[in-house]
Amino acid sequence: MTVALRATIDLGALERNLITLSGKMGDAKVLAVVKADAYGHGVGACAARLALLPQCAGFAVARVGEGVHLRNAGITLPVVVLGGPAAPDELEVCVQHRLTVAVHDWTQVAWLEAAVPSRALDVWVKLDSGMHRLGFHGDDFASVASRLERAPAVREVPVVMTHLANADDLDDPATPSQLDRFSAWTADFGGERSIANSAGVLGWPDARGDWVRPGLSLYGISPFLTGEGHALGLAPVMTLRTRLIAVKTIEAGAPVGYSGTWRAPERMPIGVAAVGYADGYPRGAAPTPVLVGDRPAATVGRVSMDLTAIDLRGIVQAKVGSEVTLWGAELPVERVARPHGRIPYELVVGLGARAAREYVG
Ligand SMILES: *Cc1c(COP(=O)(O)O)cnc(C)c1O
Numbered sequence: 001m002t003v004a005l006r007a008t009i010d011l012g013a014l015e016r017n018l019i020t021l022s023g024k025m026g027d028a029k030v031l032a033v034v035k036a037d038a039y040g041h042g043v044g045a046c047a048a049r050l051a052l053l054p055q056c057a058g059f060a061v062a063r064v065g066e067g068v069h070l071r072n073a074g075i076t077l078p079v080v081v082l083g084g085p086a087a088p089d090e091l092e093v094c095v096q097h098r099l100t101v102a103v104h105d106w107t108q109v110a111w112l113e114a115a116v117p118s119r120a121l122d123v124w125v126k127l128d129s130g131m132h133r134l135g136f137h138g139d140d141f142a143s144v145a146s147r148l149e150r151a152p153a154v155r156e157v158p159v160v161m162t163h164l165a166n167a168d169d170l171d172d173p174a175t176p177s178q179l180d181r182f183s184a185w186t187a188d189f190g191g192e193r194s195i196a197n198s199a200g201v202l203g204w205p206d207a208r209g210d211w212v213r214p215g216l217s218l219y220g221i222s223p224f225l226t227g228e229g230h231a232l233g234l235a236p237v238m239t240l241r242t243r244l245i246a247v248k249t250i251e252a253g254a255p256v257g258y259s260g261t262w263r264a265p266e267r268m269p270i271g272v273a274a275v276g277y278a279d280g281y282p283r284g285a286a287p288t289p290v291l292v293g294d295r296p297a298a299t300v301g302r303v304s305m306d307l308t309a310i311d312l313r314g315i316v317q318a319k320v321g322s323e324v325t326l327w328g329a330e331l332p333v334e335r336v337a338r339p340h341g342r343i344p345y346e347l348v349v350g351l352g353a354r355a356a357r358e359y360v361g
Contacts, residue, residue: 003356004274005242008328009041011049012361013235017218020233021201022055028208029057031080031194033215035066040280040348041219041238044073045359050218051077058100060213064090067099080124082213083134084108091115091153102126102161104134109144112151120155123148124194127185129178131165138185145189159192159211167199167207168224179206198223202232221333221344228332238348239328240355243321244292246272247312256309257301261285269312273324276306280350281326286339287311291325292318 022030038046047070050056058078061067064086067079084101085091088111094101095117103109104126112123125144128135136144141160148154162182166174179195186193192210198217200207203224216222220229220236229236247269250256254264262285264270271292277283287298295315299308312318327333333344 006356008239008358010237010361014237017220017234021214028212031058031060031211031213032056033060033213035062036349039219040351042357047075068097071097095119112153115153117153123154123157124159124161127162129162129182159194160186160189161194164200170203228334236329240326242273242275242324244271245274262301271310271312271318273308275308276304278305279352282340284340291331
């Protein structure tokens with residue numbers, strides 16, 4: 001069956017992006033972030049490919065269940081659960097599946113102290129250097145570490161980590177102050193450090209540390225407020241395409257789509273593409289760039305659940321069945337997200353289950 005909407009995932013590009021990122025990192029080890037189904041790219045295929053590379057030292061996920069999924073898929077490299085256990089019974093699951101947990105809250109410390117697991121866990125301690133989301137204050141680091149090191153459930157605390165809140169903006173002074181705070185807090189720590197997400201990796205050399213945690217950039221997408229992945233030497237991994245399922249001519253003044261937010265300025269051809277907000281395509285009324293075949297075009301009117309109208313003026317070859325690229329190699333997803341005030345993370349992660357995933361490369 002020909003499926004209209006399909007996401008082609010280029011595993012060769014994924015591999016090259018990891019090698020590119022690792023090449024900029026000196027000796028730092030790369031923890032490939034594959035949370036949220038590898039940012040919508042399909043964690044099974046992506047992790048299996050990345051695990052073959054010597055540059056991939058391990059994986060990071062947000063939740064325990066995601067770590068279990070990686071183990072069940074045959075991944076044997078270290079897996080760090082960035083959110084740590086969310087309940088005491090998750091600890092035993094982490095032990096069984098040899099997951100490393102990040103610990104950010106005293107409650108988790110107490111769970112680890114109370115647990116008598118069959119085997120001890122590696123624990124990363126997370127400090128809150130300024131984002132005020134997860135992590136301990138630096139003043140508590142020594143006592144957290146010493147309590148953890150005495151807990152029977154803890155094998156060792158090999159790494160202290162923090163997370164940058166504003167690294168996507170290269171002019172923001174919040175990042176240097178987070179870095180200063182973190183380095184002061186961890187000056188006496190004998191283990192390793194992990195600071196950088198994609199924006200930290202690509203934009204803030206001082207954030208390198210011993211373990212870097214790139215997510216979005218692995219998939220070829222820029223983590224910064226402006227610019228696109230290719231300027232950073234990255235190649236988009238996901239290309240999302242669909243087809244036109246209708247082509248028609250409408251009269252001047254004809255409204256298009258729900259609420260008629262857009263009206264044809266002249267008699268003109270429009271096409272209707274099989275994609276909608278149910279697939280995660282942005283619903284806002286702003287014109288969104290697409291390619292019809294290889295010709296640039298834009299959406300008109302409001303996106304529906306399953307359908308999106310496209311201005312076909314000047315694209316005489318368009319017909320039912322014509323291919324429409326929504327984002328990817330020839331149309332960076334950064335350019336699709338920004339007119340809607342969205343971030344590219346949301347678009348790739350939000351791609352619905354209705355899109356067939358095809359793996360190439
Ligand atoms: C998601 C996440 C990352 C990866 O972030 P990107 O911006 O996608 O590179 C790194 N570290 C932590 C703690 C995260 O939650």
